[in-house]
Amino acid sequence: MRFDIADLTLFIHIAESGSITGGAQRSHLALASASERVKNMEFRAGVSLLTRRPRGIGLTPAGDILLRHARRIVGEHDRLCAGLTAFAAGYGGTQRIYANTSAASWLLPGRIAAWLSAHPGALLEVEEKPSAEAVSCIAAGLGEAGLISDAVDAGDLIVEPVAADNLVVITADAHPLAGRSPLALREVVNMPFVGLESGSALQQYISARAAAAGHALIYRIRAGHFEGVCEMVGRGIGIAIVPEIQARLYARRFALRSMALSDGWARRSICLCYREWAALAPGMQALLGWIRAGASASQR
Incomplete structure (x- = not known):
């Protein structure tokens, strides 16, 4: 046929x-x-x-x-x-990589800038997607690779940790918990929370960890992105659990304090995700190798 x-x-x-x-x-x-x-x-x-x-x-x-x-x-x-169009124009083809919010906002920009500087003929497209959606796209063959959270089930795909993405508790600067680090989830479960939308993989992950400990978090309000969550927390609406890098990004702007979470599940990683290394295009292999090498260098 x-x-x-x-x-x-x-x-x-x-x-x-x-x-x-x-x-x-x-x-x-x-x-x-x-x-x-x-x-x-x-x-x-x-x-x-x-x-x-x-x-x-x-x-x-x-x-x-x-x-x-x-x-x-x-x-x-x-x-x-x-790829052929780009090659005919004198470039080596466009590489597309998916990235969750954390990776797109802080991990990739510096490494991609260095990559593009070192490879003048490279064309690159970063498509921001939630980790679960990126996994689905890669598994379906719609894309070759992505950067995802290890909190998401990647099924049969290969995942390689490349950066820490730990979760922290954030509060307004004047909140009674401010400065009390580290904190365990059990110490904050009865406080009002600001969360991401219910469909967020991160929020589902946090709620599931609370439920496993016998608690149900109380959300006063939900926001569609980390900036909205951090602004609400800064205004004293409630506390939140967010990736540490997001807390750093908005700490000064919204007068936030962040405290480490002592629970083991709060220690997470951003991971490279792909199907098979041998099946990746040479350009994608080179890009992922560059990201991997950057992660190794930053840990030394």
Whole structure:
């Protein structure tokens, strides 16, 4: 059986939009043409790929398999085209790496600046994503590598710690806990908290650790990013548990105090994450090796 890139792209668009009509529009095809392409794909595959519903479509188990591989193949095709375009323009191709908030805000900028200075022909794209989302993208073949928290389950992917990302308690400067370091979670569980949104992997991790100890944290308010959390804490709304580097970034601006957490689970790492080293493009291997070497140098 043979599927071309246009077929696979159309199938992805149909799956993401939930209808053949939506997929046709995103692929700039007439509805009749898109429907005919889907029928031909099902004929060549010998199985049904879509289930027709009163409102839109769903994927059959075979459709799920096709979607997973289609995303990887189309992603590789797009990267191939981008790489050749960059090469033709005199560059060595664009390397894309995912990074969680902590890595994107403090770990990568200095190391990437040094990398680009040492490699004048390199093109680099850093895409900020939550660790769990980065893991999903790498596992699905949508990207080669990323920097994630070791608090996230990476499944069968390879992870290598490259930097500490410990959690600390932050309070307003005038808070009774200010300066009482280290603190254990049990000492603060009954205080009002400021947290990230409930879908945040970090917040779920913290809440799970509290639940494992028999406690439920009380959140007065949640914010969508660390800056919002730190500002609320600085205004005395509550306390928070955040990565140490985020506490340092906003300490002066919002008059914060940070105290180490003595609980073992608060000692975390930022990790390189990828599928197989041998499967990485040479440019990505070189970039990850540079990040790894920078981590080793900073620890000496």
